[in-house]
Amino acid sequence: MNSIYASELIKQVIWEDFTVHFKSPTTAASYQTDIAEIMEHFQMDFLQIQKEKVKEYYEVLQNKVREDEIKPGTMAKKFRELHSFAEYICENRERYGVDAEYQDYYYPYLKLVAKQEKYAKSVSIEQIDRLLKAAEEDLMAYCMIVLLYRVGLSSTEITELKPEDLAMYENGVYAKIRDRTEMCCIPEDAFAVLNTYMESRTENTFLFYNRRGNKLNTMYISRLMKKYTQKAGIPAYSAESIRNTCGFTLFSYGADPGQVAGQMGITRIQIKRYQNIAYREELQRSANRLVKIRVEPPVL
DSSP states (O other): OOOTTSOHIIIIIIHHHHHTTOSOHHHHHHHHHHHHHHHHHHTSOGGGOOHHHHHHHHHHHHHHHHTTSSOHHHHHHHHHHHHHHHHHHHHTHHHHTOOTTOOOTTGGGHHHHHHHHHTOSOOOHHHHHHHHHHGGGOHHHHHHHHIIIIIOOOHHHHHHOOGGGEEEETTEEEEOOTTOSSOEEOOHHHHHHHHHHHTTOOOOSSSSBOTTSOBOOHHHHHHHHHHHHHHHTSOOOOHHHHHHHHHHHHHHTTOOGGGOOOOOOOOSSSOEEOTTOOOSOHHHHHHHHHOOOOOOOOOO
């Protein structure tokens, strides 16, 4: 350990014992870099970094993810390594004479960074914009991309949507999604796009359908993605990648993992209206309000 902020206890004793069982020097180097980095950030020894500092460091790294300076996977790796080192210290505190007050303050963040890491394969905002621009010629395709990106639906969920899945409450629009126990919220900007699409569709059992009026399948959406990513001049992103971007965007703006946007589909006909009733999942609406990005109906 070569950090100038590391105490002799950390540098000469704990670090040496901690790394003795590492099989790869690359692993030791990775740990050293990340442990030294947090000490240098706060200009203090590892043992002096307490709960509030760890929270601050989490927010610093989260901001770097938001600014695309580091990837979610990199942030997750850093916290796993910091946790591992802190856990080792706690397990051997008597051996090293470490105060009983010292805790592994990194552990509570492991689930958060793991869920962020899940959405690591996200698509940049600029590329999403190019994809939507390319799909303006096909209102249905445009609308499905919006459902992937802003609402977080999967391809299968999109193909299963029916007009009667919609419920309009006093505090917003929600949809019932197959195999899900909770109603899903649709952001106002996505609703505006759907409303434009609804004005153009004809009566059908399903919200989205092919030229023959038949239900779509996931391969249909896959072909649309290939067509419009090529037209947009961007990598051949899958529908799942676009959906992941919805979750990543919410995380970047501070939403709780459980608040990831609900999924929905609607028509201007057969809308159920519930007067003076506010749907209880206000957290979903709160999550969507965190996002500063908005989609708009295509220019026809």
